[in-house]
Amino acid sequence: MANRKILACLAVTIGLLSASVARADPVKAGFITPSPIADVGWAHQIDLGRQAIEKEFGDKVKTIVVDKVQEGPDAARVMNQMITDGAKFIVLGSFGYFNDGLRAAKQHPEVDFIHASGYKQTANFGTFTARNYEGFYLGGLAAGMVTKSHTIGIVAAFAIPEVVAEVNAIAIAVHKTDPKAQIKIVWINSWFDPPKEQEAARALISQGADVLFSLHQDTPSVVNVAEAEHVRVVNTSSDMSKYGPNAVLASVTNDWTRYFVDSFRAAMDGTFKGVDTRGGLASGMVKVTAWSKDLSAEQKATISQAEADLASSKAHVFAGPLRDQDGKVRAEAGSNLPDQEIFGMNWLVEGLSGSLPK
Amino acid sequence: MTRTPWTIEPRLGGAGRSVLIAPVAAMSVTVLIGAAITSSLGVSPLRALYFLYIAPFSTLFNFGEVLLKTAPLLLIAQALAIGFRAKIWNVGGEGQLILGAIGGSLLPIFFNDSDSMLMLPGMIALGMTCGMLWAAIAAWLRVRFNANEILVTLMLNSIALQLLYYLVSGPLRDSTGYNFPQSVQFPDSAMLPLLITGTRLNASLLVGLAATAFAWFFVERSMIGYKLEVGGAAPNAARYAGFSETHAVWLSLLIGGAAAGLAGVFEVAGPLGQLQRVVSPGYGFAAIIVAFLGGLNPLGILFAAVFVAVIFVGGDISQTSAGVPYAVNTILQGVLLVSYIAARLFVDYRVRLRAPLRFERAQLQWRH
Amino acid sequence: METLTFVLSGTVIAATPLLIAALGELAAEKSGVLNLSIEGMMSLGAVAAFIVVKNTGDYWLGVFIGGVAAMLLAALFAVIVLFLLGNQVASGLAVGILGGGMAALIGKPYESATVPPMPSFPIPILSHAPVIGRGLFDHVLLVYMAPAIAVLMWWIFKSTKVGLVLRATGESPETTHAIGYNVLVVRFLSVLFGGFMAGIAGAFISIASATLWSDGLIAGRGWIVVALVVFGAWRAERVALGAYLFGAATIGQLLVQSIGVEVPSQLLTSVPYIATIVAIALLSMDGKRIRLNAPVSLGRVYREAH
Incomplete structure (x- = not known):
């Protein structure tokens, strides 16, 4: 009984997934934050950046957000799952995801990453820090x-x-x-x-x-x-x-919207460069x-x-x-x-x- | 009127095949409640069930993740179960794991350019020693001062965490890492070999399986295991047989500390590759669930470890792919263990309603 | 605010939730049940109370609902360990995890929201005293109720039949049964009381002291509560003393830093835990004393004989 149910659900899900892939091709963007997304706070500001991307690109983008991801051995799995689900652009919202992020970037050169407060960059792994x-x-x-x-x-x-x-x-x-x-x-x-x-x-x-x-x-x-x-x-x-x-x-607030939108556009255009971006009052970050x-x-x-x-x-x-x-x-x-x-x-x-x- | 309207009697002669009933019932209840919660959150229950329980097996990477999670749970739970059977309640696996991670990190941090073959064995030895020493504090306090090991090991968990924070933001910090609270990356010689390429699964699984075999032998075949268990069930009989409570306390806690310490080494020498502020997503606590879920039986624990690992991995996947909040996953862990414990009653005991007639007779007898 | 005023008021605010929950746990443990799910029960109480206050503005209703929510969780725990003969350590952990998850899920829409603090109840005359007035006598009612409950429980254990039955149940359930009391009912009620108190303690944090809700708000205080009961050697007056000492240690740790004394802050954070271990060891060392106070059947499954 339970088995049949599971099989049925498996079939349904695979059907749904393949249908969604065939129908349209919005570029998927993933966001990972260490704390719950609330009305205020660090994760909220990251989420405002996500909303800005959605607003700018409309149905050309589909965003996935996972909050409260511990900075331990589990973060890598969430990244991997996002990539499996087709994410081409991933925002890592905590320093603790740094090494896992670098590894994932190396394994998946087709995915572009931006990471909060990291200090190493690669072709598809950029970092951002607010002054x-x-x-x-x-x-x-x-x-x-x-x-x-x-x-x-x-x-x-x-x-x-x-x-x-x-x-x-x-x-x-x-x-x-x-x-x-x-x-x-x-x-x-x-x-x-x-x-x-x-x-x-x-x-x-x-x-x-x-x-x-x-x-x-x-x-x-x-x-x-x-x-x-x-x-x-x-x-x-x-x-x-x-x-x-x-x-x-x-x-003292952080405004990631412009940086996120620009980075995502670059990822879509194929012009993404893994650079270190440090923004302060001048850039409005x-x-x-x-x-x-x-x-x-x-x-x-x-x-x-x-x-x-x-x-x-x-x-x-x-x-x-x-x-x-x-x-x-x-x-x-x-x-x-x-x-x-x-x-x-x-x-x-x-x-x-x-x-x-x- | 001081009696419950039912009686509960132990099933004699072992529970036999009915042992399987409890875990299966618990898993079914967990799956059903999972479906109920997710559908109340507006996620189609079938979709949620798929991501929670099937997706962990759907790709090689995910399956590797399940096994990667299974390894530390298995290792720690097998060791804890040995103590639990002797009624020694080591709930300090988390702290012992942290100490193991610290101990295991010393060599690769201070000999960062070494490619010695002795690196990994040395890390393992140091990590296990640190885990054992941490557990030994609780053992010594229990033996010397009769201090309750549940409370001492609980407190030691909190202290271990602060010790880790101190070390990674000070003495063990990467001096070239912009002062972020983490150590240098370990050299390749300090990393566990991967079992399957394309996954993060490493040799720790083999050690977990070896621990299972060892635990099975220890419980089923060895004299010490037998004495420990008797000590738990009937302290006086054990003392009579020449096996003191002191021995049981030391043995249980040291085995637990060594295993948890080893699991800590495997975290830093495996998926982490460095010492950092978070080295465990609560393996020390989850292992307690696994030990009980497995009925404190080595084989049962093997299956329980895999199932709990699936819940962990499935939780992450469903959060990412189906937007199910992480809290649901936490709830399901609780439900799983609660329903298992409840179901065990009907395996270990025979429950009968008292017949009214019998009830009167009992009262009559009472008066005599 | 003067330093001493802060030390006093900070201590009682930090100690009150610990004391309330510890008194509840004390009752449960006295009856022979070790409940390790305090952390989860406090979380559930905190979120339930917060939601009530956020939506109705009624603080006492919040306190009550917080208590009831945690009590329902305690009832689940009690059914498992008393009627289904579950192991107390494992069941406590399981129910605690369940409670924490439920609190996180229910509280998700309220993440980081705040409520105005529960109105304080300044004690006439005393609250105008210099230093100690604001320090000790200008708080919400629960702050004064906590030590009052401690005194009440001390008296109940010492001088009443209810206390005697409760203690006897923890010491020797078989005897209690033999003299005609239903062990399971006594224990069930004790655990429910423990849950209710843990819920109120959580409510105090979310609506009176922190005045906000966020997942993880309780931050390990439930475990400190479990330790406090042992720290206090299962005696209400010592549990109370322990709670205030613990509160003072928390405040002292922050005060030392704010004054600028140089001690590693991780060491300061660890001090309360180390102190608890030392206290447990010292208390347990005197075998006679621990036997006098520790409920003999604590943690053991009780199965009614025929």
């Missing part, structure tokens, strides 16, 4: 302007270079607008533990922080606390001002939104000027002279810290106390 530190630099300027306690708190997920660069950018910026400010950091050592993130936020508030930075928390956990405790917060990934209308000072209404026109102008300078490369977040906390010179006066060092950062800038978790 979020530019956005957090602007957030840092604002934080220094509004803090009354001269204390800034950072709730940070993991001490990977991307996050460390953001912490450093915040410190540099805050000290520009408030040289007296102290910066305190709590590392959660988890990408996801909302109650712990919130306890960390409260711990920082208890130490006098009146502006918080929520670095890479996918949910509005820290924003919620900031709203309840009447402090300010700058958060990551999405505009979270609806969760903290009074608390959110700014949201990083957008700082949800600026608080409480910033004065003058303060807004200062920030806008800084934004324009960064976007036009007139200024650089990690411009020399730049020293680390041990006083070692990392960038000489007149030069900027090279990209390679920004994306491999494992040191804290002068003026930050504490050390990175080892």
